[in-house]
Amino acid sequence: MHVQEWLETVPAVSIYALVGLVIGLESLGIPLPGEIILVSAALLSSQHAGIDPFVLGACASAGAVIGDSIGYAIGRKGGRPLLAWLGAKFPRHFSEGHIATAERSFEKWGMWAVFFGRFVALLRIFAGPLAGVLRMPYWKFLIANVLGGIVWAGGTTAVIYYVGVVAESWLKRFSWLGLVAAVLIGVTSMLVLRRKAKKAAATAETQKPAAAEPEPVPATD
Template sequence: MHVDAWLQAISPLWICLLVGLVIGVESLGIPLPGEIVLVSAALMAAQGVVDPFWVGVCASAGAIIGDSIGYAIGRKGGKPMFDRLGRRFPKHFGPDHIDKAERYFQRYGMWTVFFGRFIALLRILAGPIAGAVRMPYWKFLIANVLGGIAWAGGTTAVVYYLGRVAEKWLKGFSWAGLAAAVLFGAATMLIVKRRAAKMAAQEALEPVTAD
């Protein structure tokens, strides 16, 4: 069963709570399809199935709370925890993944937490690694709150309005307008992701040297 079909089988309240739960658990460091669930719920909001405001609120809350718990877990477990996870789950927590994420923190600090929301790997690892490298919690919290709201609220808003515009143009058979709306919406959603990708490219070209 596809994610959207699964979501349509439950009530609007549980859709919002489920979105927050999945994103929150993903932010703990457990690989789950948080972005897919969020986009599916936002599209359902565009169809009038659920309120987009509460989708965005629950998604933002899940992202912020989940990352904060992940920070606490990483701070308590430290690097040995990632070593154990790397042996059991090399696809997600292998040494290369952890080293790359740590380099982001060394180079970009708070921006890693903020932009990490828009990158699949960092969305899972940002909270635990921030705790493991002892980033001051107040810095982490600011970046976490701003990043969570920008990603969850922004994604919900863009997908919702894109869905509404698409429905309007479909009813009017204006395929050119629909295509323009889709391209505009897609470009809007990719702005921050491209910024994050540029940050990753700079990291690859300029490796951090040991002091």
């Protein structure tokens, strides 16, 4: 079965739930590819009549807002020890340098750090827990969280959806040109790689050290 045909058999409610769950967990503080999931789902909705982009955007927004709020509560209760624990579990994402950078952003920008942090992968993971750890007033956090979640999730869904619709229409109209271009690019890449391989082999051959000549055996009386 073709991949596109298989995707069309997946219930729309499963897509909505997956997007909301992954984005919610990412917003809670777990490093997951929420943005990639959202972009993929929005692109799929442009080609899958059963997936409503408005419902998709709403589910993504809800996941972002709820996840951030839970992260805030956990951060407020866990405090600094929580950041240390996250650093031990996820050193790549919660290193001391990353935490220090996020803290400076929060101290300088406050609510704006929560709002714009939704659009930055690193701050998107930190926003909820760190706002709780730093004891940001919840009403300020909630306003920035709701606005940021809706603008990010809804805006991303809308942009990717319409890009997908336009791209599909363009590809249907000029599909043969795309095929020709793909073939030409593939052939050109193959020839270039083959030429580079031959050149590298020739260079290695010329740089190979000459075989040592055998030393003469001293004559014996």
